[in-house]
Amino acid sequence: MHARFARAASSLDASYKTLMRMKPVTIATMPKGMPTRGIYLFSEGKKHLYVGRSNKLNKRPLRHCGTHRMAAFAFRLAREATGFTKASYKKGDESRDGLMKNQAFVKAFFEAKERIRKMDLRFVAENDQIKQVLLEIYCAVVLKAPYNDFNTH
Numbered sequence: 001m002h003a004r005f006a007r008a009a010s011s012l013d014a015s016y017k018t019l020m021r022m023k024p025v026t027i028a029t030m031p032k033g034m035p036t037r038g039i040y041l042f043s044e045g046k047k048h049l050y051v052g053r054s055n056k057l058n059k060r061p062l063r064h065c066g067t068h069r070m071a072a073f074a075f076r077l078a079r080e081a082t083g084f085t086k087a088s089y090k091k092g093d094e095s096r097d098g099l100m101k102n103q104a105f106v107k108a109f110f111e112a113k114e115r116i117r118k119m120d121l122r123f124v125a126e127n128d129q130i131k132q133v134l135l136e137i138y139c140a141v142v143l144k145a146p147y148n149d150f151n152t153h
Contacts, residue, residue, distance in 0.1 A: 012134055016142060035057055035123070036127075038124050040052050048145050051140040052064075064113070074113045077147070078111075
């Protein structure tokens with residue numbers, strides 16, 4: 001393994017353990033003194049669902065309850081609930097804008113955002129951008145987070 005990569009990866013397990021030791025909060029109870037940059041984890045009990053990363057950690061989890069443009073995790077949950085599982089990047093019924101005209105999808109989307117508001121939320125600081133992206137991947141893989149797929153679009 002290249003030495004530079006090994007140095008970046010050397011702290012991943014310690015940060016993962018710090019994340020998992022954290023007493024969960026919810027979006028409504030996020031502390032004011034949150035770190036600015038890092039990764040976050042949404043869970044329901046012991047089921048870890050989604051790992052994200054942000055340079056605005058004090059704002060990003062709430063954005064998962066925002067518009068269909070920002071709430072990627074909620075949108076994915078709504079896709080799963082309604083059977084519209086294949087993302088479309090062309091204008092049409094299965095595009096993001098198209099699905100927001102489908103009443104069943106809109107209902108599922110709002111239910112997904114409410115579900116996220118109730119989820120356990122953990123986070124850990126990571127200022128280094130390379131370590132941040134590696135930590136997101138590391139935690140998603142270790143936790144088998146089903147809503148992290150790392151597919152390119």
